[in-house]
Amino acid sequence: MSANRADTTARPGRSPLAWSTDEVLLGCDYNPEQWDPAVWHEDVALMREAGVSLVAVNVFGWSDVEPRPGTYDFSRLDAVVDLLHENGIGVNLGTGTSSPPPWLYAAHPEVLPVMADGTTRWPGGRQAWCPSSPVFRERALALVEQVARRYGDHPAVRLWHVSNELGCHNAHCWCDVSGAAFRRWLEERYGTVDALNRAWGTSFWSQRYTAWDEVLPPRLTVSTPNPSQVLDFRRFSSDELLGHYRAEAEVVRRHSAIPVTTNFMVTAHQRDMDYFAWAPHVDVVANDHYLDHRLADPVAELAFCADTTRGIAGGRPWLLMEHSTSAVNWQPVNVAKLPGEMLRTSLTHVARGADAVCFFQWRASAQGAEKFHSALVPHAGTDTALWREVLELGATLRSIGEVAGSTVRNDVALVHSYEAWWAADGENQPSAEVRHLDQVLDAYRALRAAGLGVDVVPPGAPLDGYRMVVVPHLYLVRDDDAAVIDRFVADGGHAVVGFFSGVVDEDDRVRLGGYPGAFRDLLGVLVEEFHPLQVGATVGLDDGSTARLWTERLRTTTAEPVVRHVDGPVAGTPAVTRNQHGAGTAWYVATALEHKAATALVARVAESAGVTPLPGAGEGVEVVRRVDPADGGRSWLFVVNHRPEDVEVAVAGHELTRDERVETLRVPAGAVRVLREG
Known part of the structure; x- marks a missing residue:
């Protein structure tokens, strides 16, 4: 493996170390504790044959290295790390804290997480711990101290891997300890109970607080909970897990100059962590992604998540920490990949900025909850089509190694927000059929089908250098972040804003005076009322296309209608508008266009913005x-x-x-x- 180079030049808002490599790495997650040591030598020989150069170990090693409280046994981990190093394979060393051993639960059952209905979740799976638990934090950091001290300067270690998929199963806990931590977070955010009451709108339903100790996490209620309280609890929960990551990383950095990261989960089914807020605290952004066959277009979702991961990384190269050679084990139907699909999906990540392609896991487990999850070495062994595809992938990554360190920059930005996702998908919205990420993915699919490269950015990100910005379903937006988009258009940019955008501020408070609230002047429209459609209903448009899910009673102020509804509850009103705003143009889409019409619209806007499609790009x-x-x-x-x-x-x-x-x-x-x- 080519050794990573630690860049010790501090970047604003970034930690001082940055990962880089002069090849595109092939890596994997290795769990040697599941196998007899006699297998280890065979595994390492096969890793060399495949070209594996980065191996994650000790991700789930807590019970192996600390079999009893305060008693540490590193003999097996020492042997594995040394064996990998002797064979020129770098180590991505886990802190081992992701799943506590049974002795911790037996001694301290108070670390177990509590659900919104007050019930406790028990050991037997993984991540059964409360993110706010001081007992868990103490025991976890004691383990990290031992691991980091022992391996901090080991020549095999190329990267530190804090915990694993933080928040995958325990993103929220509603116990009393979490409640106290939530109150501390709120007091730091708002300062006074009166400020909290204003932010949460507690005059509604007689919810006004008079003291901090009256405030609880949003546990299961008999009616709809306060939406602003739920939103803040989501913010708190993301921050609490980030705090745990930072605590572990701080211990590691006391003993090691090697970059530190953790594996994000930028996927359609994971929305609990605001990774744009997490990114400044990792030395390199790493992501886990698996094709999700519950979605209508899994390949488009993969591309969107890869582009989003690059956006979270600030445009810098990133690492694909986990994906699968074939089937996973956790979907209703675990579809195996077809011949060639592993290569296509792997290189789709590389194309979008990944400088490493790693898999869960190296050897398919013989027992446990993930025994039918695919691996580089399947249950059937190496005389298999899958292993031959692994060898092909390794050879392909070596052939394209010169792309490592390069970046992707496009003329089109898509604005995506975890906060908007949390708020828009809350209860009692105009239509439960309208889901935030569906609208974001629909916009992304249209851009992709039009052959347009896309950078995914958070609200408020600088838009200098872009020609076109797409803002789908940005229900919640801060005034300052809306102003960035307004200035972009006024300075000559082209923007497309989707329905149900700009409606509320950061406290989930409706902007009065007509929708789309923060974007009314930019778009030159005023929406009087939403008219969501029933399931399966469609409406016709005067350009011959159809739309679904959503319509609005809209009138133009300074905009011009481009497409109108011809039937449905708002027949005759505009469905798509265009507004000259300063030196630029802002388009508004007041319904959910069919895919072909959405593709044609973004292609039209791109042409007027001077954006050239990538050569040969299009459907498929x-x-x-x-x-x-x-x-x-x-x-x-x-x-x-x-x-x-x-x-x-x-x-x-x-x-x-x-x-x-x-x-x-x-x-x-x-x-x-x-x-x-x-």
Whole structure:
């Protein structure tokens, strides 16, 4: 493995160490404690054959290295770390704290998490601990101290891995300890009970507080809970887990100069942590992602999450810490990947900025809850099609190693917010059928189908250098963050804003005077009333397309109608508008357009904004460009062909996976090609 280089130049808002590599790494999660030591040598030999160069160990090692309270046994972990190092394989060393051993629960049952209905969750799975528990924190940090002291300067260690998927199962706890921590968080945020009452609107339903000790977490109620209270509890819970990460990382950094991270879960089914807020506290952003076959378009969701992870990383390269060679074990139907699919999905992440492709896990478990989760070495062993695909992937990553360290920059930004997600999907909204991430993914799918590269950014992020910004379903937005979008358009940019945006402020308080609240002047429209549609209902539009889910009684103030409803509850009113605002143009979409119409709209806006689609990109063909600004702007074009037929792209350069010069790039059905342009 090429050793990582620690950049000790501090960046504003970033921790002082940064990960970098001069190759695209192939890695895996290894759990040697599940196997007889006789297997370890075979495993390491196979890792070398596949080209594995980064291995995560001790992720679930607590009971192995601390079998009894305060008694530590590192003999097995020592042997594994030394064996990997002797074979030139770097270690991503876990702190081991993600799942406590049974002795901790037996001695301290108070660390167990409590649900909103007051019931306790018991040991037997993983992550059965309260994020606010001082007992858990004390025991976890004692373990981290021992691990970091022992391996802090071990030459095998290339990266520190704090805990694992923090908040995957225990993002929220409603126990009394958590309640006290929540009150401390609120007091720091608001200062006074009166300020809390104003923020939460407690005059409604006689909820006004007179003292901090009256405030509780939003436990299960007989009616709808206070939405602002729920929103703040989500903020608190994300901050509480971030606090735990930071506590572990601080211990590690006392003993080691190696970069520290933890694995995020930027996926459609995980919304509990605000990773934009977490990112400044990790030395490199790492993500776990698995294809979700419960979704209508799993491949588009994968691409969106990879682009979002790059956005969370501030545009810098990141690491794919986990994904799967084939099926997972936790969906209703665990669909196996088809031949070539592992290569396509892996390189889709690399195209969008990942400099490492790692898997859970190395060898498929023989027992336990994840025994039917795929791995690099399947139950059937190495005389398998899956293992041969692993070898192919390793060879492909070596062939494209020169892209490591390069970045992706597009002309289109999509604004995405965890806070808006939390608030928009609360109870008692105009339509339970309208889910926040569905609308964000629909907008992303339209941009992708139009061949447009997308950077995902949080509200308030600088928009300098972008030509076009898409703002889907940004229900909650702060005034300052809305002003950034307003200035972008006034300065000559083009924006597309989706329905149910700008409606409330950061306290989930409706902006009065007509929707879309924060964006009324920008868009030149006023919405008097929402008219959500029943399940399955559609409305016709005067451009011949249809829409679903949502309509609004809208009138224009300074905007011009572009598309109108021809039927439904608001027949004759605008469905799409365009407004000249300063030197730029703002579009508003007041309904959920069908995919073809949404694609045509974003393509139209992109053309007027001067955004050129990526060559060859479109439905079924993903094209992403990585650029190395430090090397004269050298660039690489990734073309991922999901179609059942070959495609040709009119670009010339050196194709890396086949090591050949091409004047026109031909990509076979289901294949991936990586072209060094020029």
